[in-house]
Amino acid sequence: MIVAPLRLEHIGEVRRLMELGAPYLHARTLSDYWLYATLFSSTCPLxxxxxxxxxxxxxxxxxxxxxxxxxxQDVITHPRHRRRGVTRALLQSVRSQARSWGCQRLYLTSEPDNETAHAAWESLGFVNVAGDHHINGVSVVTDFKGPGRSRAVYESPLS
Ligand SMILES: CC(C)(COP(=O)(O)OP(=O)(O)OC[C@H]1O[C@@H](n2cnc3c(N)ncnc32)[C@H](O)[C@@H]1OP(=O)(O)O)[C@@H](O)C(=O)NCCC(=O)NCCS
Structure with a gap:
């Protein structure tokens, strides 16, 4: 396995891969992936x-x-390749790029009931940020992404 930046030639395949992330993750449009590959490839590793x-x-x-x-924003490993360190390697790539820019923090959100994601983020050095209520032991910020869109928030310091 290699880790490489998102390129235009990959965007159809990435979109199909993201479709496998339901119900917690939804594929975005090809125009979105064009944008990521064209303006943000150094933090969009495959x-x-x-x-x-x-x-x-x-x-x-x-x-x-x-x-x-x-x-x-989005993290996915193909179902046949989970628990083999794929996400660990991809987030390491993002961390390394962010550190080289002098950034201080990675952060992300997930659906409060996404227990696999919760386990992964905690294992990968993220802290569940204190919110205003708990769901099954996960701290949640009400309406973090707008009305009715409460999220568990996680952060990982880079320094
Ligand atoms: C969450 C997800 C991205 C993890 O990807 P992954 O490549 O399997 O993760 P890794 O193999 O790098 O796992 C890193 C650590 O996370 C933890 N972890 C990952 N999956 C886990 C699970 N199902 N149960 C418990 N712990 C888990 C483990 O501690 C693991 O380390 P270990 O295998 O050495 O014990 C993957 O399950 C996925 O694609 N889920 C569907 C989409 C989704 O929900 N994305 C997140 C929402 S944005």
Whole structure:
């Protein structure tokens, strides 16, 4: 497996891979992936298997409003390749890029009932940020992404 930046040639395959992330993750449009491949490829790494298949992807972006932050928007590993360190390797790539820019923090959100994601984020060095209520032991911020869109928020310091 190699880790390589998202390129235009991959966007159809990445979109199909993201469709496997339901119900917690939904594929975005090809125009969105064009944007990520064209403007943000250094924080949108793919895991590519020895046969050239894309088996994992992370879409992350440095904030323009707060350049110390990198937000991790989508994370997926193909169901047949989970628990083999794919996400660990992809997030390491994002961390390394963010550190080289002098960023201070990676952060992300997930659905409060996504127990696998919760286990992964905690194992990968993220802290569940204190919210205003708990669901099954996960701290949740009400309406974090707007009305009715409460989220568990996680952050990982880079310094
Ligand atoms: C969450 C997800 C991205 C993890 O990807 P992955 O490549 O399997 O993760 P890794 O192999 O790098 O796992 C890293 C660590 O996370 C933890 N972890 C990952 N999956 C886990 C699970 N199902 N149960 C418990 N712990 C888990 C483990 O501690 C693991 O380390 P270990 O295998 O050495 O014990 C993957 O399950 C996935 O694609 N889920 C569907 C999409 C989704 O929900 N994405 C997140 C929402 S944005």
């Amino acid at each position: 895991a590519i298997d020895d046969d050239g298949t894309v088996i994992g992807a992370v879409m992350a972006f440095r904030s323009q409003d707060d350049p110390a932050d990198v937000y991790v």
